[in-house]
Amino acid sequence: MDVKLVARTLDLFELFAAEQRPLPLAEMARLLSVPSSSCLALARTLVSRGYLYEVRKRGGYYPTRRLQLLANAINAVDPVVEMLHPRLVELRDATGETIVLGKIHGSAVVYLDVVESEKAVRYSCAPGTLRPLHANSIGKVIFAELDPSTQEALGAKLQFERYTDATAPDLATFIDQIDTARGRGWYANIGESAPELSAVAVALDFGGDLYGLSIGGPTERIRQRLNEHVATLVKAKEQILLTWHKNETA
Numbered sequence: 001m002d003v004k005l006v007a008r009t010l011d012l013f014e015l016f017a018a019e020q021r022p023l024p025l026a027e028m029a030r031l032l033s034v035p036s037s038s039c040l041a042l043a044r045t046l047v048s049r050g051y052l053y054e055v056r057k058r059g060g061y062y063p064t065r066r067l068q069l070l071a072n073a074i075n076a077v078d079p080v081v082e083m084l085h086p087r088l089v090e091l092r093d094a095t096g097e098t099i100v101l102g103k104i105h106g107s108a109v110v111y112l113d114v115v116e117s118e119k120a121v122r123y124s125c126a127p128g129t130l131r132p133l134h135a136n137s138i139g140k141v142i143f144a145e146l147d148p149s150t151q152e153a154l155g156a157k158l159q160f161e162r163y164t165d166a167t168a169p170d171l172a173t174f175i176d177q178i179d180t181a182r183g184r185g186w187y188a189n190i191g192e193s194a195p196e197l198s199a200v201a202v203a204l205d206f207g208g209d210l211y212g213l214s215i216g217g218p219t220e221r222i223r224q225r226l227n228e229h230v231a232t233l234v235k236a237k238e239q240i241l242l243t244w245h246k247n248e249t250a
Contacts, residue, residue, distance in 0.1 A: 008034060008042060013063065022060030080211065081113045083247075084240065088115040088213075091236055095229060097217035098123040100199075102138040103210070105130070107157040109139040112211075123197055123216040134158045134174055135167045137189035137201035138212030144182040145203045145210055151178075166192045186230050191219050198222040202233045206244055213237065 015031055016023070023031070029039035043061055046052040052061045081101065088099040092115040101113040111129040116122060133139035133154075143151060155171050168174040181187035188200045199216035213236065215229045216222070222229065 022055040022062040024060040097215045100214045102212045104142050109136045135193040137187050137199040137214050141181050141187040141201045141203045142210045142212045144178045163193045164195050200229050202237045
C-alpha cells in the first residue's frame with residue numbers, strides 16, 4: 001500500500017521529469033489532481049529542504065540539483081551496479097540490444113541498471129522500472145533459483161494478469177516454465193508482456209543474493225539470434241561470477 005505523502009512527492013518529481021519546465025502552483029496541483037493547499041504545503045517543504053526553488057515571483061517551481069547529487073552519491077557506491085555496469089555496456093555493444101540488470105522486488109521485478117540499444121527500434125526502459133514477475137525473463141530465471149518454500153510463498157502472491165496470449169495464465173503453467181528455466185539455466189520471454197517485445201535472461205547468484213541479466217529487444221530480432229544471445233549471456237555469467245568470487249576471496 002502506498003503512503004500518500006511519499007507517493008505524491010514522487011509523482012511531483014516524475015511530473016517535472018515529464019514536463020521539463022517550471023510549473024506554477026495552480027498548474028502543479030491540476031496536473032497532480034490534488035488540492036492547491038496540499039500542493040502548496042508540499043512545495044514549501046521541498047523548497048525548505050533545498051529540492052525545489054521558485055524560478056521567479058509567480059514564475060513557477062523547478063527542482064534544484066540536490067536530488068541528482070543524492071542519486072549520484074547513492075549510485076556511486078552501489079557495489080553490484082558499479083561492478084556490472086561495464087559488463088552491461090559490453091553486452092549492449094556485442095548484441096546490439098538493450099541490456100537490463102534486475103532483481104525481484106515483492107511480486108515484481110525492479111530494473112536496477114539499463115544500457116539501451118543504440119538502434120532506432122529498441123526496447124526502451126529505465127532504472128526503477130517495475131515489471132510483472134510472471135511475464136518477465138529476469139523474474140522467471142531468478143524464481144527458478146529460489147528454494148521451494150520461498151517459491152511457494154511468492155507464487156501464491158502472483159496475480160497472473162494476461163498481457164498477451166503467451167502470458168502464463170496460472171501458477172501451474174508458470175511452474176512448468178520455471179522448471180524449463182531451471183533445467184537449462186536461462187529463460188526466454190517471447191512476447192509474454194507485449195507481442196512486439198522479447199528477452200532472454202540468466203540469473204546471477206552473489207552468495208545467495210540473486211540478480212538477473214537480460215538481453216531485450218524486438219521479438220523478431222530476438223528470435224533470429226536467440227541461440228547466439230543465450231551463448232553470449234552464459235559466457236558473460238561465467239566471467240562475472242568468476243570475477244566476483246576472486247574479489248570475495250582476495
